Amino acid sequence: MTIPLADASVPTLVARTTQISYDGELTALVPDDIAPADIVCWVRGGDGLVGWGRAASITTSGEERFSAATQWWDDVAASAVVRTDLELPGTGPVAFGTFAFSRRSEQSSTLVVPEVIVGRRDGRSWVTVISTADRLPGTEPQIRAHATRANGELTVTTGALSRAQWAEAVAESVRRIQHGDLDKVVMARDVVVRSATAIDPRRLLGRLAESYSNTWTFAVDGMVGATPEMLLRREKGLVTSRVLAGTIRRTGDDDHDLGLAAGLARSSKDLEEHEYAVRSVAEALRPHCSSMNLPESPFVLHLPNVMHLATDVTAVLRDGASSLGLAAALHPSAAVCGTPTDMAAEVIHELEQMDRGRYAGPVGWLDAEGDGEWGIALRSGMLDHEDPCAIRVFAGCGIVAGSVPEAELAESDAKLLPMRQALGND
Template identity: 65%
Template sequence: MPSAAPALVARTALLPRPDDLVALLPDDVAATDLVTWLRDGDGLVGWGRATSVTTSGPDRFAQADRWWHEVCAQSVVRDAVQLPGTGPVAFGSFSFADESAYGATLVVPSVVVGRRGGTSWVTTIRTGATLPQQPTVEPHPAPAAPAKPTLRTGALDREQWKSAVAKAVSRIQGGDVDKVVLARDVIAECDGPVDLRWLLTRLAGGYANTWTFAVDGLVGASPEMLVRREKGLVTSRVLAGTIRRTRDDEHDLALAAKLARSSKDLEEHEYAVRSVADALAPHCRSINVPESPFVLHLPNVMHLATDVAGVLTDESSSLRLAESLHPSAAVCGTPTPAAARVIGELEEMDRGRYAGPVGWMDASGDGEWAIALRCGALDRENPSAVRIFAGCGIVSGSDPAAELAESEAKLLPMRHALGDD
């Protein structure tokens, strides 16, 4: 069970607009005590650890949500800005599987700097009885690039993973399951410690239209918003169906048109959209699901994408909404229980917090939670190593070699961030 919720004192004040939020992250704080949530230059960064909680098992979401509610209920807050993400904020990452040894963590930083449109702010959070003073916020020296990493096999090598894909296709064609998402991991090891700030600089710069995140040593650039709750409006971006980009814009346009017509990818996408709409239905009214997806262009791949929206009708926090959506068909499959069993049988690894919810929540329950994709987990015992992940949706028409190529494309953001160009 989580420890008793502490009483916090939080103070939010306006701040002159910083040029680069990542540059504000200090170079003398442990990587696990740096947090980031950025898209197109706006968002949140934080450092230090005013308090945190770790939970595990099937109730990890409910336990974390209850702990945060108790923290906020007894905290003293002075917020001169009053925007989503001001006041006390908790950043979280949650394991994909209930039984995972990696569990879940909510971290409340000591300092959070935010930027939203033309407004910037700093929040200082402490335990105690007096309001904290506003800290000095200034850029720090640029992080050093790591040496080009050496990549080694994770749980399964390429041939073993293709064999797992073939087995999954056979299970689908046999009627055991409609869709299953299979992931693979790769270990990247550098000659010296990896500076988390370098990874964030590369990801935020190279993949600006994704959500660049760092929470408790998990870092990545996710294109998939699991759920956003803001002032009663709930939105979710669903991605399923992928094609790798080339360096030729004209060719990419032809590939995008091909993706939009692909029966295999449209089938995979339909399963994912349906799972999200069904999960949100008990919490929302006026759910809007577009009739057809659009093609989302990212630097390395293109995805079929659909934005689902609804109006919240209960008191569910953004974290509890994320719980209701996890795991979606986009990262597990459908039907969910059958797909989860196939994953357990074929992947031969604990995904950890890969493909689990990652994001933030403020005292009102508003927040944003992405699916932890295009990401890696820092090795707590070996600071030179990062475990990176990629997964693919498998349906009856999937080809193992093509799925392997897709997984390689999805590994590129983290490989590029590590200097493996």
Template identity: 60%
Template sequence: MSLSEPVRHQAPRLVVRSQVVDDVSAHLLDHLPAEGGLAWVRRGDGHVGWGVAARLDVAGGNRFQDAMRWWQELTSAAVVRDDVGVPGSGLVCFGSFGFTDQDPSILVVPEIIVGRRAGTTWVTTVSPASSLAAAPELVTHKPSPVYDVTFADGARTGTDWSSIVAEAVRRITGGELDKVVLARDLIAIAAQPIDLRWPLHRLATSYPNCWTFSVDGLIGATPELLVRREKGLITSRVLAGTIRRTGDDAHDLALAASLARSSKDLEEHEYAVRSVADALEPHCKSMNVPETPFVLHLPNVMHLATDVAGVANNGASALGLAAALHPSAAICGTPTPVARDLIGEIEGMQRGRFSGPVGWMDAAGDGEWCIALRCGQADPENPRRMRLFAGAGIVAGSNPDAELAETNAKLVPMRDALGD
């Protein structure tokens, strides 16, 4: 079977119950068990889950369509009692998709979900129709610290990666394309098996304005919202153009001003915004695309950012919108097909689910999907090992040494989160 042919996946019949609860931890992540935890949290709100009521593993050119078909069949057959009635209650899946068609993608429906939104906390139980689940007794767990982490080059050394950037700049100045996003990886090895809850807690604490996530061993704290759909409103936060913070407030303000004036970064950002706006336009009856970006301040870096918003004109789900957007210029390049081919030619590594959509969706099709950035993938064959990822947008004015420094800055969140 070719990668472009549709695949049929049988969806189970589920019984779902959501109800408001009071006796829960102030931190949703405290409830995650040692293995198999799923998470999506920001500013204390979000969802965590565990157990597997249903799971879809999919790859190929139709992976998004296969996933949406499976989800539609699953939600249509489910029996749901939702006493909460907010986006994210009722039947919910967590998901993570590969950067390329060949990379693995996954949707997971947990057996237990603990959610929080605007001061309301609830528990959702999901079970097969033949076996009704009782409301769980929620307990808290303490993660094990990670000690003695060492870091090593991944697929490329820093010097080799800088040479690849130089080759990309040569291709761009030669007129082959306008922008390409190149990624690199770093290997982290701990003295003992890595308890993923430890870096998750640290990421959520250090980067509360980012979306901290965990899906099938991929964890991170991403600042980039690919798309949110909620009750007919579609939003996307585009990030492109980065500068590292120094820790000196006055100096950082000056750096932010220079970033906002940088022709190289503004050019990179414009490509990314246009990519998102063009992809969303067919799904919106009206749109707001700001003419100039703002500077988003994170603890380690600052980004040029633009919030694109629109009013939906069709029934496209959050995942359907994510599929329309992926891959955007922010993580691939412009023109996208040319950039994607160049990445495959010179990047020299398999991204897996790094820079693919990661997020959640409910039965109504509302949900949030971000781009899997500032993240790491646990090694299923070696629990002491993780791959960490970072990337940078390359345009005609890019300097290879500066782009390498940018990726080092983007690796800081995961490196610090793994520290003891």
């Protein structure tokens, strides 16, 4: 079902980008009086984009959620008035997006154009101020760091399924795979984290960016997280995608972890899962790209809490598709859904017994040229727009014929850890 578009008019945007001198933490720049839904973030390794306010937005859902948003942004970008001191991806008007995993989701998808964006790349920083032609901005924003608020005492409750129920759902998915119904399915679970005081998303973003600096820390319309998986980057005709599938939890002992990494690289179960994911990305990109490079074997990506099998796919764009259009073509990949995709999606709908919302959907940004970066909303949570003290946190695991429910449950615990730790105050 598709709900009517909300705020879908095509405004004339006026954007002014100015180079500035700022080398501090980007996530600290968001003022303390900004509503959580009006904070946007895309940061990795200290560089990226942070913004606040809402100059324009579109809300979509259903089967047409990507195409409606893409058409709106094409129209907005074509009519925008842009003045800039820099010609870099992410300067000028930028839209940040978060999209529901399923066309059947009751949660909407959205593109948001902030009123203020601060960016940094390769040692160069800038601020972009965006307004509509009928409502020009007043005073220039003050670019300075702001203090954040600690959360209150946290409580965690189960979401749609208890731990035992989710393990049984995994066992049922394994039975269906072994029966030949499908090759792989990604099963997700959720928990609800509640703070005794209102959750400060700025503090959450700062802690994620500090602890997981080699992931992409993001926030759009209350969807917050730190994803290790780059769905795709489009920049000046070059398309790259990082595929993650196959995971093992770290122990904290470096020597032991090196042994675990070697075992992960030889694991037939994890290599099979990874192969499905890489193949699905290559097949989705092929109609839009040429000169595709697929490495013969994955590498092991080391994160603070887990290690993943990873493959970087690169290709040359040949049809002019925007980064959002490419993200739509790639979604859902085998890394977040399964193989075959349609069958895996039906199993997810039946066995997870929850609406994923925007979890495992594309999240990221694109500029007026169509360049941009889109990740998969993993290691993430959705702030409750009605209850400022609550956030729904998600994790998922790829299930194949050799999966063991207890091991998958432990893996999901490891994937929930980044958000749970970042929400704490220790």
